[in-house]
Amino acid sequence: MKVIVLGAGLIGVATAYYLWRDGHEVEVLDRADAPASETSYANACLISSSRALPWPTPTAHKTVWRALTDSAAPMRIVKPLDPRLWKWGGEFLSYANDNEYARLTKAKLAFAKFCQDELQATLTETGIDCGYLQRGLLYVCRSEATLSAATARAELVAKHGYDVRIVSRDEAIALEPSLANADFVGASFAVSDAQGDSRVFTRTLAKFLSARGVKFRFGVEVSATLSMIDRGYGIYANREPVEADKFVVALGPRSFHFAKQLSLKLPIYPVKGFSLTVPIKDFSRAPTRGGICEDSLVAYCPLGDTMRLTTGAHFAGDDTTFTDRDFVHHRESFESLFPGALDWRDESKIERWACLRPMTPSSLPILTATVDKFGDGTLVWNCGQGHIGWTMSCGSGKIAADLVAERHPSFALNHMQKT
Ligand SMILES: Cc1cc2nc3c(=O)[nH]c(=O)nc-3n(C[C@H](O)[C@H](O)[C@H](O)COP(=O)(O)OP(=O)(O)OC[C@H]3O[C@@H](n4cnc5c(N)ncnc54)[C@H](O)[C@@H]3O)c2cc1C
Numbered sequence: 001m002k003v004i005v006l007g008a009g010l011i012g013v014a015t016a017y018y019l020w021r022d023g024h025e026v027e028v029l030d031r032a033d034a035p036a037s038e039t040s041y042a043n044a045c046l047i048s049s050s051r052a053l054p055w056p057t058p059t060a061h062k063t064v065w066r067a068l069t070d071s072a073a074p075m076r077i078v079k080p081l082d083p084r085l086w087k088w089g090g091e092f093l094s095y096a097n098d099n100e101y102a103r104l105t106k107a108k109l110a111f112a113k114f115c116q117d118e119l120q121a122t123l124t125e126t127g128i129d130c131g132y133l134q135r136g137l138l139y140v141c142r143s144e145a146t147l148s149a150a151t152a153r154a155e156l157v158a159k160h161g162y163d164v165r166i167v168s169r170d171e172a173i174a175l176e177p178s179l180a181n182a183d184f185v186g187a188s189f190a191v192s193d194a195q196g197d198s199r200v201f202t203r204t205l206a207k208f209l210s211a212r213g214v215k216f217r218f219g220v221e222v223s224a225t226l227s228m229i230d231r232g233y234g235i236y237a238n239r240e241p242v243e244a245d246k247f248v249v250a251l252g253p254r255s256f257h258f259a260k261q262l263s264l265k266l267p268i269y270p271v272k273g274f275s276l277t278v279p280i281k282d283f284s285r286a287p288t289r290g291g292i293c294e295d296s297l298v299a300y301c302p303l304g305d306t307m308r309l310t311t312g313a314h315f316a317g318d319d320t321t322f323t324d325r326d327f328v329h330h331r332e333s334f335e336s337l338f339p340g341a342l343d344w345r346d347e348s349k350i351e352r353w354a355c356l357r358p359m360t361p362s363s364l365p366i367l368t369a370t371v372d373k374f375g376d377g378t379l380v381w382n383c384g385q386g387h388i389g390w391t392m393s394c395g396s397g398k399i400a401a402d403l404v405a406e407r408h409p410s411f412a413l414n415h416m417q418k419t
Contacts, residue, residue: 006235027244088269141295226261277350296311357387
């Protein structure tokens, strides 16, 4: 059948791969001029399945209060009066209790494991080199408080089959010698977590697919209309109608607006993060694997001769603007762990970027052929992977292809629905 995928980010291109494998005629539409030009452009590049934990924790109300009142907090509510945020926030807080947290944790960790396996299988089958490296990730703790939280988290994820080890300062330095000059108390080491360049993956996979008959059209703004008479819908590319047997919506944070055109309320809020890419000056001082500073929540990942640093979760609507001030924290935090590793002298070689995580209130992705009982199964939704869309890209793509084919999903989706 003919299937059109809307969006050529990580999720859209991964979906196109599984649809192509199923033998469909596949076309991918995107408004940008290349794949992975929005959120998938410069994320932290960590395949951090062991951290696939829901954001609505039982103590989330404290995080929300801090996000409203502390301008130095990594999570900040910048537009507190946004009605869309109120609706999203209400649903988010409805999950912030022990029972829901346990249910969502189980679902999300299991799904992340399935997704990482799928990603590895895709890399093997296509031969794509995106610097995928599975040497574990190190989450560094600079205080006893974060070490104790990391210990609790390691115990929690161990119940779901993840091997996360709490290591002493010396053991962490043995794993990552460039930490020798840093002031920290210990770390958690997630043995099966990995890293890889998500932009390289998306763009190389798109090239792989294009060479095998998948059509990509860029510079194409996608929109939709809903017929009030029969609730049928029309899809448009630059206002020209497009025809297919099925469509997959993979528009990342913009899926919300697309759904709105169909009178649907998709529970996705864009959560802004800030990404910095800096040349490495001294490899002996730089980390050899990715990780996160648990105290500042700055994530880092070596990508060839550059280092990617990301942090921040700002609830600021669709705004993707940034100023130099948004990146001060990245530099301070990284330099305190790995002093002298990066070359900050030449501004023209440093890339700043801000992009939006497509977050759902539950932190689980939206993978369904019906939203609000709308539709006849011809519109499949694959969006809302939030803070962990690189990790979840291939597993989500595979399930979307299952939904298109109307076959039993490869991962039991019913674990992910609200009970
Ligand atoms: C700072 C930061 C760090 C992150 N780090 C990690 C990490 O380490 N590991 C991890 O697993 N995940 C990480 N993520 C999350 C991950 O990057 C996202 O979940 C993922 O990129 C989402 O991919 P997507 O394809 O859904 O969205 P996008 O990449 O935004 O793709 C959507 C596509 O749709 C197109 N589009 C939108 N609207 C239209 C329209 N109307 N018409 C046509 N085209 C349209 C866009 O051009 C875009 O190409 C991070 C996110 C952020 C913000």
